[in-house]
Amino acid sequence: xxxxxxxxxxxxxxEVIKILGPAFIAAYVxxxxxxxxxxxxxxxxxRSHSFQARQEIFSDLRDRIxxxxxxxxxxxxxxxxxxxxxxxxxxxxxDSSTNPLLNLFGEAADSIAKSTRISIRATLRxxxxxxxxxxxxxKELLSLREINLSLTDYSYVAVRKNLLQLREIHSxxxxxxxxxxxxxxxxxxxxxxxx
Numbered sequence: 001x002x003x004x005x006x007x008x009x010x011x012x013x014x015e016v017i018k019i020l021g022p023a024f025i026a027a028y029v030x031x032x033x034x035x036x037x038x039x040x041x042x043x044x045x046x047r048s049h050s051f052q053a054r055q056e057i058f059s060d061l062r063d064r065i066x067x068x069x070x071x072x073x074x075x076x077x078x079x080x081x082x083x084x085x086x087x088x089x090x091x092x093x094x095d096s097s098t099n100p101l102l103n104l105f106g107e108a109a110d111s112i113a114k115s116t117r118i119s120i121r122a123t124l125r126x127x128x129x130x131x132x133x134x135x136x137x138x139k140e141l142l143s144l145r146e147i148n149l150s151l152t153d154y155s156y157v158a159v160r161k162n163l164l165q166l167r168e169i170h171s172x173x174x175x176x177x178x179x180x181x182x183x184x185x186x187x188x189x190x191x192x193x194x195x
Contacts, residue, residue: 076171083160
């Protein structure tokens with residue numbers, strides 16, 4: 001190889017290095033920058049979706065609280081109406097054999113008591129899952145787990161007592177449910193709170 005060819009190869013090589021060297025470096029830096037930006041964007045999306053998911057959970061729990069309030073209102077309204085009707089028999093010495101309406105209210109209280117037992121067990125289980133076993137609501141519900149209604153005596157006094165007891169139990173269930181839901185709501189946003 002002659003000197004001119006060697007000089008030409010050296011010059012071309014240097015020019016290629018001068019041109020391609022920065023391009024390779026720029027490409028590498030661009031690649032690394034894009035990779036880091038992708039990781040950052042992925043992390044932002046994870047946090048964003050996590051927050052949105054937690055918002056959905058929060059909304060669902062808020063709706064459940066509203067539904068429990070509405071259910072309590074409805075059950076209290078119905079039980080209150082039955083108590084009001086039963087009040088019409090106050091002072092009369094009637095029993096279910098002589099008054100079919102008292103018998104109907106007694107049977108309604110018995111039917112409501114069956115579903116109330118299920119609600120109590122479900123609420124107790126939720127409270128246990130959230131670590132609320134030391135609360136007054138839990139202890140009170142635990143003592144009411146087996147509702148003791150006067151199911152054989154459908155006199156005015158027994159029917160009124162049963163209906164009032166069911167009303168009290170349902171209020172307690174809703175209170176306990178709301179406490180449980182509030183704990184779950186707080187847990188949903190705990191990562192975003194500065195407690």
